[in-house]
Amino acid sequence: MYILARNIVRFLVVILFQVLLMDNVMINGYMVPYVYLLFILLMPFETPRWIQLLSGFMLGIGIDLFENTLGMHTAATVLIAFVRPYLLNLLAPRDGYEPETFPRIHYYGFLWFLKYTLIIVVIHHLMLFYLEVFQLKEFFSTLLRVILSSILSASTIILSQYFVFRK
Amino acid sequence: MRTLLRFFQNYSDLLLFLLLETIAIIFIVQGSSYQRSRIIGLNRQVSGYLFSKVDGAREYLSLRGANQQLVNENLELRNRLDRISGQMDSAIVISKFTEPYHYFYVPSRIVHNSVFKQYNYITLDKGKKQGVFKNMGVISDQGLVGIVLESSNNFSTVIPVINRDFRLSVKIKANNYAGILQWEGESPLYAILTEIPFHLEILQGDTILTSGFSSIFPEGIEVGTIESFSLDKGNFYDIRVMLSTEFQRLFHVNVIRNYRQEEQQNLEAQTR
Numbered sequence: 022m023y024i025l026a027r028n029i030v031r032f033l034v035v036i037l038f039q040v041l042l043m044d045n046v047m048i049n050g051y052m053v054p055y056v057y058l059l060f061i062l063l064m065p066f067e068t069p070r071w072i073q074l075l076s077g078f079m080l081g082i083g084i085d086l087f088e089n090t091l092g093m094h095t096a097a098t099v100l101i102a103f104v105r106p107y108l109l110n111l112l113a114p115r116d117g118y119e120p121e122t123f124p125r126i127h128y129y130g131f132l133w134f135l136k137y138t139l140i141i142v143v144i145h146h147l148m149l150f151y152l153e154v155f156q157l158k159e160f161f162s163t164l165l166r167v168i169l170s171s172i173l174s175a176s177t178i179i180l181s182q183y184f185v186f187r188k
Numbered sequence: 189m190r191t192l193l194r195f196f197q198n199y200s201d202l203l204l205f206l207l208l209e210t211i212a213i214i215f216i217v218q219g220s221s222y223q224r225s226r227i228i229g230l231n232r233q234v235s236g237y238l239f240s241k242v243d244g245a246r247e248y249l250s251l252r253g254a255n256q257q258l259v260n261e262n263l264e265l266r267n268r269l270d271r272i273s274g275q276m277d278s279a280i281v282i283s284k285f286t287e288p289y290h291y292f293y294v295p296s297r298i299v300h301n302s303v304f305k306q307y308n309y310i311t312l313d314k315g316k317k318q319g320v321f322k323n324m325g326v327i328s329d330q331g332l333v334g335i336v337l338e339s340s341n342n343f344s345t346v347i348p349v350i351n352r353d354f355r356l357s358v359k360i361k362a363n364n365y366a367g368i369l370q371w372e373g374e375s376p377l378y379a380i381l382t383e384i385p386f387h388l389e390i391l392q393g394d395t396i397l398t399s400g401f402s403s404i405f406p407e408g409i410e411v412g413t414i415e416s417f418s419l420d421k422g423n424f425y426d427i428r429v430m431l432s433t434e435f436q437r438l439f440h441v442n443v444i445r446n447y448r449q450e451e452q453q454n455l456e457a458q459t460r
Contacts, residue, residue, distance in 0.1 A: 041242045044302070053304060070201040078208045085215075088302075089309050089345075092215025099212060103205040152216060153306045154373065162374065 024065060032080065035060045040087040043177075052170045054177040057084055058145060061102055062138060062178065063125065066118050070106055077102025090153070097148040101141050112137055126182045135179065142175045143167070236343035239300040240313055247297075247439065254439040261329035261440075291406055294319055294443040299343070303350060303376040303435045310346040314443065315339045323404060325444040331410035331432035332356075332398060333441050344443075349411075350376045350435055357402055358411050361395040363388060369396070369411060369429065376435045378415060381427040386419055396429055403452045405444065 039057040046054060060080055064073060081095030088094065109124065112133060122128040124137065146167045154163050196203065247254065296318075300311035314320045316339050326333040326346050334348035335356070347354055350371050358381065359366040367383040381396060394414045400407025415430040 037238075041238060071204055074201065074204050074208055078212075081212065088305075089307065090305065092212045095215065096209060096212035099205065099208045103201075159374070 028060075028064065028076075031063070032060055032076070032083075036080070036083045036087070039084060044088070052166070052173050055142075055145070055149075055170070055174045056177050056181065058098075058101065058142060058174065059178055059181060061098065061105060062141060063123060064105075065123055066109065073102045073105065074099060093149055093152045096152055097145045100148050101145045104144055105141065108137065108140055126179070131179075134182065135175075138175050138178050139171070142178070143171045146171045146174065236299065236311060236313075236340070239311060240343075243297075243299045250437075250439065253437050257329055257440060264329060290446070290448060292319075292445040292447065294445060296320070296441055296443055298438055298441060301435070301438060306352050306373045308348055308351045308376075308435075309337070310334065310348050310438075310441075312336075312344045312346060312441065312443070313342070315342045315344050317341050319445060320344045320443050321445075323449075324446070325405040325409075326441050327405070327409055327444060328433050328438055328441045330434060331412065332358075332405070333433055333435075333438070335404060336443065346441075348435060349379055349431060349433070356405075357399045358396050359399040360384065360388075360390060360414075361397050362391070366399045366401065367427075377431060379412070379429045379431055381414075381429050382424060384425045384427060386423050386425060388425075390414060390417060390425065390427070392416065403446060403449045406446075 035057045039055065043054050043056050057080065061073075061077055064076070077098045078095060081098035084094040084098075085091050109118075114129070114133075118124075119128075124134075126134045150163050150167050150170070294314055296312040296314040298310055299313050300309075302308045302310075310326075310333070312320065312326075320336060320339050322336055322338060324336045326336060326348075332349060334346045334351070334354065337345045337347045339345075349356075349369065352371060352373055354369075354371055356369045357366050358369045365384055365388055367381050369379055369381055371379045384390065392414055396411040396413065398405040398407060398409040398411060410432050412429040412431040412433075415428045417425050417427040419425060
């Protein structure tokens with residue numbers, strides 16, 4: 022129950038934080054850190070998959086409404102919500118994830134979290150940026166934007182682990 | 189039947205994923221500029237309110253830039269005033285100024301702005317109550333900004349030059365030839381000018397102005413300068429225009445209300 026309440030609050034906070042604060046952080050006029058992925062990243066291990074998918078969908082719609090990009094964030098967020106369980110299996114430590122723990126630096130260390138975050142962020146950004154351009158003409162310039170933005174998003178997310186979600 | 193049920197049971201997550209993903213794709217494909225603007229309309233009241241709150245802080249932090257912009261605009265206006273008062277001396281011109289307003293400017297503040305996306309939008313803090321309506325032009329002290337897409341009571345959204353849906357007729361100052369200005373989504377600093385035929389002589393650094401053909405903008409508002417051009421598309425130039433408006437640091441803009449827009453459009457509709 023406590024975990025559910027915490028996740029609902031996190032859902033709202035993450036959307037507001039993204040649209041009100043992070044969207045104003047523009048580096049080079051191109052890149053925005055998409056920190057709202059934190060919500061997906063931090064969902065408990067044992068969350069049923071359909072809940073993961075539905076909350077990814079709702080999160081995407083929430084961001085889309087504010088960013089005027091109907092459907093784009095939704096598609097990207099649903100995709101990572103779908104991929105996440107497979108990725109977690111792939112990255113699992115030898116004796117599995119311990120009960121009562123969450124996918125965070127605090128429990129599984131910096132390197133594990135870095136891999137986990139980077140893969141999720143890159144998948145999300147690839148989907149998002151190519152949907153936005155919706156053509157292959159600018160393939161390489163878009164790829165560059167994906168790479169740069171992924172680095173920015175991932176580092177912001179990892180930093181937040183040290184400042185906001187320490188425990 | 190049993191196998192079908194088992195199939196759904198086994199693949200329910202995959203099916204749900206495909207369903208949600210399809211919904212999202214339908215949103216994107218169906219979301220033409222018009223629908224997008226309707227959805228924004230639903231959301232504008234809420235987000236407009238939120239954005240204007242946050243913007244208070246942002247504006248305070250960027251007072252320096254805003255001041256500079258206002259100073260520049262003042263200077264420009266004073267220059268223009270000098271020029272006009274020179275003309276006023278000749279009696280013929282005066283009759284022009286005794287007519288009622290042709291254009292009226294509504295000063296507004298930007299409460300939300302994006303520059304790094306493919307479909308960028310700007311939100312202004314003025315709406316219908318303050319006389320800002322659909323299809324009005326928006327300019328800054330630096331030049332062309334965009335066109336009002338929708339307005340609610342106290343807010344309005346603007347489709348700026350740096351949006352893939354933007355199209356406007358503009359002309360080259362040196363030879364008065366008109367072409368279409370659009371944006372290809374690469375950099376917020378540059379736009380593309382098309383439909384200028386290859387036989388014209390153009391130079392790097394030529395000024396681009398609004399053509400005044402659209403009844404949205406008065407003639408002669410600065411758009412930018414020619415950065416480079418090439419001839420690879422058959423009979424027309426492909427001209428890269430460096431925009432004079434810096435969309436990344438924009439705080440105050442003016443919305444242009446053309447009192448004769450309706451008259452002009454009615455007349456044009458009749459003749460068609």
